[in-house]
Amino acid sequence: MHLSDEDIAHLGKLSRLSLTPDQRHTFAEQLSAVLDYLDQINQGDAEHVAAHIPRRALAPYDLREDIAKASSSQDLTSQAPHREGRLVVSPPTI
Amino acid sequence: MDVKQLSIAELHDAYAKRELSVEAVTSAYLDNITKRDSSLHAYLTVLGEAAMAQADVLDKRLLGGEKPTGLFGVPLAIKDNMCLAGTRTTAASKILDPYIAPYTSTAVQKVSDSGAVILGKTNLDEFAMGSSTENSAYQKTANPWDPKRVPGGSSGGSAVAVASQQALVSLGSDTGGSIRQPASLCGVVGLKPTYGRVSRHGLIALSSSLDQIGPFARNVTDAFNVYQAIVGKDENDATTTEEITVDRDVLTRGLAGLRIGFLEEAMLEGMDEEVTARVKEALTLMEKAGAKIIPLKIPTARLSLALYYVIVTSEVSSNLARYDGIRYGVAQSPFGPSFENFTTVNRSHGLGAEAQRRSILGTYTLSKGYADRYYNRAHELMDVVAHDFMAAFREVDVIFGPTSPTVAFPLGEKFNDPLTMYLSDIFTVPANIANLPAISIPIGFAHKLPVGGQFIGPRFGEGQVFRAAAAYEAESGFANLSATPQI
Numbered sequence: 310m311h312l313s314d315e316d317i318a319h320l321g322k323l324s325r326l327s328l329t330p331d332q333r334h335t336f337a338e339q340l341s342a343v344l345d346y347l348d349q350i351n352q353g354d355a356e357h358v359a360a361h362i363p364r365r366a367l368a369p370y371d372l373r374e375d376i377a378k379a380s381s382s383q384d385l386t387s388q389a390p391h392r393e394g395r396l397v398v399s400p401p402t403i
Numbered sequence: 404m405d406v407k408q409l410s411i412a413e414l415h416d417a418y419a420k421r422e423l424s425v426e427a428v429t430s431a432y433l434d435n436i437t438k439r440d441s442s443l444h445a446y447l448t449v450l451g452e453a454a455m456a457q458a459d460v461l462d463k464r465l466l467g468g469e470k471p472t473g474l475f476g477v478p479l480a481i482k483d484n485m486c487l488a489g490t491r492t493t494a495a496s497k498i499l500d501p502y503i504a505p506y507t508s509t510a511v512q513k514v515s516d517s518g519a520v521i522l523g524k525t526n527l528d529e530f531a532m533g534s535s536t537e538n539s540a541y542q543k544t545a546n547p548w549d550p551k552r553v554p555g556g557s558s559g560g561s562a563v564a565v566a567s568q569q570a571l572v573s574l575g576s577d578t579g580g581s582i583r584q585p586a587s588l589c590g591v592v593g594l595k596p597t598y599g600r601v602s603r604h605g606l607i608a609l610s611s612s613l614d615q616i617g618p619f620a621r622n623v624t625d626a627f628n629v630y631q632a633i634v635g636k637d638e639n640d641a642t643t644t645e646e647i648t649v650d651r652d653v654l655t656r657g658l659a660g661l662r663i664g665f666l667e668e669a670m671l672e673g674m675d676e677e678v679t680a681r682v683k684e685a686l687t688l689m690e691k692a693g694a695k696i697i698p699l700k701i702p703t704a705r706l707s708l709a710l711y712y713v714i715v716t717s718e719v720s721s722n723l724a725r726y727d728g729i730r731y732g733v734a735q736s737p738f739g740p741s742f743e744n745f746t747t748v749n750r751s752h753g754l755g756a757e758a759q760r761r762s763i764l765g766t767y768t769l770s771k772g773y774a775d776r777y778y779n780r781a782h783e784l785m786d787v788v789a790h791d792f793m794a795a796f797r798e799v800d801v802i803f804g805p806t807s808p809t810v811a812f813p814l815g816e817k818f819n820d821p822l823t824m825y826l827s828d829i830f831t832v833p834a835n836i837a838n839l840p841a842i843s844i845p846i847g848f849a850h851k852l853p854v855g856g857q858f859i860g861p862r863f864g865e866g867q868v869f870r871a872a873a874a875y876e877a878e879s880g881f882a883n884l885s886a887t888p889q890i
Contacts, residue, residue, distance in 0.1 A: 312767070316767075317763060320763045320766045320767055320770075321759075321763060323766050323770075324720060324750075324759075324762045324763050324766045325724075325727070325743070325746045325747045325750050326747065326750055326751050326754070326759050326762065326763065327747050327748070327751040328751075328759075332759075336759075336760055336763060339760065339821050339822075340760065340763065340764050340767075342821075342822050343712065343764065343821060343822055343825070344764070344767075346708075346709060346712075346822060346825075347709045347712055347713050347768075347777065348709075349706065349709050350706060350709050350710060350713065350777075350780055350781060350784055351776060351780065372641050373638055373641065384505045384506070385505075387503075387505055388501075388502055388503065388505065388730065388731035388732075389729065389730055389731060390501075390728055390729075390731070390732065390733065390734035390736070391729075391734060391736070391738075397729060397730065399729050399738075399742065399745075400738035400739065400741060400742045400744075400745045401741070401742065402742045
């Protein structure tokens with residue numbers, strides 16, 4: 310699987326990352342090589358064995374009931390870089 | 404007497420007899436940090452004052468007649484991806500540079516409740532992404548056996564702290580080998596428990612399907628003591644299970660009658676011949692001590708590394724999406740023209756190259772049209788690998804093999820070649836993919852550097868893993884190694 314510099318630019322935008330042309334090129338080369346390696350999961354006997362095992366048979370987890378607990382807005386917002394009083398401030402979103 | 408040579412049991416004995424105070428032991432470790440860490444760079448934050456205050460409290464408890472148990476008075480380091488309330492917690496990322504944890508992670512709370520003295524927070528690859536600790540945004544940690552070489556990763560700081568006696572024991576996290584591979588490269592013991600054994604509440608998430616916290620120590624018994632302190636169900640982590648007690652007797656049961664599987668896939672072409680030789684010697688030693696060595700084949704295990712990188716990169720792209728500079732972390736000021744611009748600038752400045760690389764790849768493997776081919780497919784095959792390991796454990800009690808295909812490699816050697824770096828984890832990732840407990844212990848030296856061997860057990864079979872590791876350690880004498888530069 311070959312990723313072009315343009316593919317990387319698009320994926321960067323989706324990932325909220327701004328990449329220089331050099332970074333785009335380096336990532337395109339590195340990630341194309343990694344993807345070639347990862348594609349073995351879609352080849353050969355991987356296909357064969359997957360058909361024989363029931364999915365999600367091994368790891369169900371019990372979820373507890375959701376119970377509301379008191380928490381402090383001071384704790385929740387203490388690490389926000391921009392805040393006013395007990396509110397978090399962000400740039401305009403619309 | 405050098406108090407840093409003492410095991411947990413020996414420390415407790417000395418505390419009980421009033422031969423040592425917790426303050427004296429804590430001071431000895433803090434002094435050693437001052438002496439050695441300017442060249443090794445294991446710690447990101449040293450909590451000297453808090454450690455001495457904690458030591459004082461514990462000494463008063465001793466004077467009040469308390470008998471030391473658990474981790475009482477044990478100097479311990481924690482990887483800096485675990486929250487400790489009121490302390491800087493960076494995950495070795497610039498994006499969390501100003502972050503002060505408002506709460507304490509469950510595992511850290513448990514060691515603290517057990518009486519440990521927390522010395523500080525250790526270096527790691529940024530967000531635990533890496534196999535050499537070179538991806539830290541703050542510093543590169545050196546291997547105490549040869550400072551020109553890497554300590555392994557991502558828990559390199561925690562491994563080095565223990566190997567260089569800057570902590571008696573430490574906590575790391577293991578997503579694909581991040582405890583066992585640095586343990587192997589630094590000549591110490593490192594355990595990844597079964598997924599579900601230890602709560603990840605308060606652990607900064609890398610890959611939620613795989614992350615697990617575990618101990619580093621200089622011998623198997625000390626690792627066991629830390630393990631006992633951190634396990635258990637936690638309502639804040641739905642993957643944790645009811646505690647299953649592991650009997651301490653496993654540490655003295657020996658090798659007689661133990662069925663040890665040896666994976667034929669574990670002997671790779673091009674692997675370091677001396678590492679291969681040490682693994683074969685270990686097998687011979689265990690056979691002579693009464694173990695039965697059984698050749699095994701698990702062909703699907705070889706898919707583990709590819710599955711691992713699909714799952715990790717996908718989950719990284721999701722888990723790291725929260726670092727936007729709104730709720731925490733570094734942020735530009737003033738805001739700039741838009742929300743999108745604001746978060747993009749914050750992330751581009753705050754996240755390092757590997758974090759960016761994995762976020763981008765994970766965005767691809769989760770995107771419309773590709774999620775079935777990669778992420779969903781990987782989860783299906785993860786079950787297949789787990790199933791095949793479970794079948795193997797009907798024939799054997801544990802599986803033994805190398806932890807890493809090589810000894811510690813020179814700093815910078817693999818830094819710009821991600822795929823080669825990823826291959827460092829080829830022997831450790833199957834235990835994460837199949838959700839199995841696994842331990843790395845020293846089995847000798849190659850090129851004057853430590854070599855680690857790995858025992859993998861069945862799911863929740865930590866007892867078997869500890870039995871095999873403790874018995875091998877007793878037979879071989881490879882414990883409490885003193886990491887001094889050999890070259």
